[in-house]
Amino acid sequence: MKNSSVLLEVRDVAREFDVSKPWLNRVIEGQPKSILKAVDGVSFTINRGETLSLVGESGCGKSTIARVVCGLYPPTRGAVIFDGVDIAKASVNEQQQLRKRFQMIFQDPYASLNPRWRVGKIIAEPLVAHGIMTEKAEIKNRVDQLLTQVGLSPQDQEKFPHEFSGGQRQRISIARALSSNPEFLVCDEPTSALDVSVQAQILNLMKDLQREFGLTYLFISHNLAVVSHISTRVGVMYLGRLVEMADTKTIFNRPLHPYTQMLLSAIPDLRMTGKQRTPVAGEVPNPLNPPSGCTFHPRCPHANDRCKTEAPSMIVADDGSMVSCHAVEEKRIPIKLAA
């Protein structure tokens, strides 16, 4: 497995959260435990050097996947395999070695940097934590170099995070993530807290860095425009499950799953002004009590009785694209080609 093209494999990962009331309340009120299935059986692989994006509405479990992959949450079921090593089964020593090789960039640049630390110390944290560098001068050189790489000035390391704008802070986050020379970055909506002009700068910076260092990205976003700009492949999630995954081009030109079609037709586009749209109907159901069968059936225009009872399984096509939908399998949906 070691030198294959697959860097990260997520195998049937599920993550549940216990959101029940305290024990005493449950006993007195006679209520059962309530378990929220944030992620329910998601599998995918990421190849070296590519960018896999996960998209979906709020609460569909995309951030939970990012956190499970990074080890912030242990998975309830399934395994995360990084470069052939199952992270959960690795020894403490191996885990420490793996931690060097993947890093995370967070959504909120105002919360992801410790407000009491100077920028230099923040960026050097992975270096110090892993004992990669111990000498002060060496660390300072590395921080200088990182700050220049992300488009800031080496003098900035003496400042505190509150002296920077959102975009600059996100650059600092990226510098910190890069400092231990990782191969794999998990980006949890890294641009959604930034305004549009800065979003483009950060995305271009991330693309440049990917080319320069051969990085692999797992990119979490709800913004389809951002996703189409940066990804190699796209996975669409709905209520904790992956419903469709394919190359960026395929997804945007020939979406198969009715949910993907709905999402795409909701993208505002100047060329499409006045065009008839399929509105995104309904709301995301309560994940505490998901619908039976295919979880999308209450909102799906193509749903039939089978969809209400039987959960669809993944159908893998020849080109590696995957979709989980009875209607697609039975060819009940006319294939929509984007304009």
Add this chain to the structure above:
Amino acid sequence: MNDTLKRIFDSDLWYSFKRHPLVIVAAILSLACILGAVFAPLLAPHNPFDLKTLNLLDAFTPPAWSASGKGQFLLGTDDQGRDVMSTIMYGSRVSLTVGICAVALSMVIGITLGLISGYVGGALDSFIMRVADVQLSFPAILIALLIDGVARVVIGKNGHDEVAIYVLIFAIAASGWVQYARTVRGSTLVERNKEYVQAARVIGRRPLAIMFSHVLPNVMGPVFVLATLHVGAAIITEATLSFLGVGVPPTQPSLGTLIRIGNDFLFSGEWWITVFPGIMLVILVLSINIIGDWLRDALNPKLR
């Protein structure tokens, strides 16, 4: 050094300080009390513990401004001919030492338990917080009395006088840690879920390192306010215990001991022996509390 001073004078805190005359007065008063206590051996007109300089004929001299007062005893003397002003200066030394050490100790205990409780969570959190709840249902003075009483039995009467001050510090600290633990736990619960803590976890920092280098600096604001107010409360607790006779021994009197000694003579007309230490206690605690109140408002971004 210059850089640090410049940062202090540029800060919002200094600006707010300059605009509150009451706080300036309180700061000057408490600074005077602290300096007077620290440099008591140099500043006090007499050394009340040097028996050679005491003269029983000077006993019960009233303050200098009354008819039978003597100029060398500004605030009069007590039953043993000790200068009241000097005993107050030496006494506030004991009071301040006990107050500050007790607060420092309860800060260390409270912050550590609060951080662990908030960061680790689960059963450990419940356990620590239930202990805190139980302790909070007793008045602090009762817990201090209990600890002091147990220490007396364990150590014995003879040894007790030497370690009395440490027992007192521990007793007051043990009755005051709960507030710190609760405050720190509350802020830790907020900070723990912030992304910079998650970032540190992804980097692979150990939980203890995250607690003390990431979370701790971000929860210290309210703790400083609490500590300032607590110094005043600890001095009062110490004075109460000493007044009740379970605090420091009369050979090294604190303000509370002085008030208790003077209390015996209050009804025979020698009011100055108890009133002046009392006034000193009020000034010290009041000015510390005023500073604490101001700090709470000045550090609260919502009130700015």
